[in-house]
Amino acid sequence: MSHHCRNTKKYILSLDKHNYYMMNIIDYLIGNTDRHWGNWGVLVRNSDNKPVRLYDLMDFNQSFNSYDNMEGSNCQTMFGEHINQKEAAIKSVRIIGLNQIKEVDKKFFNELPQFYEMFCKRLELLRLVK
Numbered sequence: 001m002s003h004h005c006r007n008t009k010k011y012i013l014s015l016d017k018h019n020y021y022m023m024n025i026i027d028y029l030i031g032n033t034d035r036h037w038g039n040w041g042v043l044v045r046n047s048d049n050k051p052v053r054l055y056d057l058m059d060f061n062q063s064f065n066s067y068d069n070m071e072g073s074n075c076q077t078m079f080g081e082h083i084n085q086k087e088a089a090i091k092s093v094r095i096i097g098l099n100q101i102k103e104v105d106k107k108f109f110n111e112l113p114q115f116y117e118m119f120c121k122r123l124e125l126l127r128l129v130k
Contacts, residue, residue, distance in 0.1 A: 008079065009079040012054070015042065015051055015053060015054065016053040016054040017095075017096070018096055019053060019054040020054060020077075021092035021095050021096045022092070022096070022099070023035065023040060023054070023057060023077065024075065024077060024078070024085070024088040024089055024091075024092040025089045025092045025093060025098070025126065026057060027072075027075075027077075027085055027088075027089075028072050028085040028086055028088065028089035028122060028126075029089070029119060029122050029123060029126070030060070030063045030064065030119070031063055031064045031065055031066045031067040031072060031073075031085075031115075031118070032060055032062055032063045032065075033062045033065040033066050033072075033073045034059060034061065034062035034065075035059075035075075035076060035077055036076040036077070037076070037077070039058065039059045040054065040055065040057070040058065040059075040077070041054070041055045041058075042054060042055060043055045043056075064112065064115045066085065067115055067118045070086055070118075070121065070122065070125065071084040071085065071086045071087075072084050072085030072086050072089075073085055075087070075088035078091075086122075086125070089122075089126055090125075090126070090129050093126050093129040094129060094130075098126055098127060098129070100123075100127075104119070104123070
């Protein structure tokens with residue numbers, strides 16, 4: 001993402017605050033360690049080349065890499081604020097809520113059952129955020 005002479009944080013939050021914070025929540029829940037400035041972007045309308053919103057989440061090939069603790073890895077998307085993924089997710093839930101629309105079915109973890117317990121612990125922690 002280019003940072004041309006603008007306040008990036010203000011720009012991103014004015015463009016798509018909800019999905020920016022959801023990105024931090026999802027990355028914590030699944031232990032994605034590869035979310036950096038090069039792994040997310042802005043969807044642009046072809047007709048006028050204007051930004052529309054943050055692009056749907058992408059690049060999850062580094063998921064479940066920080067699943068050995070509740071904190072997760074360092075969060076690289078908090079505009080220079082040095083916090084871990086857990087802290088970023090808690091901050092995000094306080095701003096937009098958890099927005100969970102249904103329970104996560106355990107069958108999604110059939111091929112990776114070793115990650116289900118940590119996912120549940122992290123989700124429960126976020127459910128308790130006030």
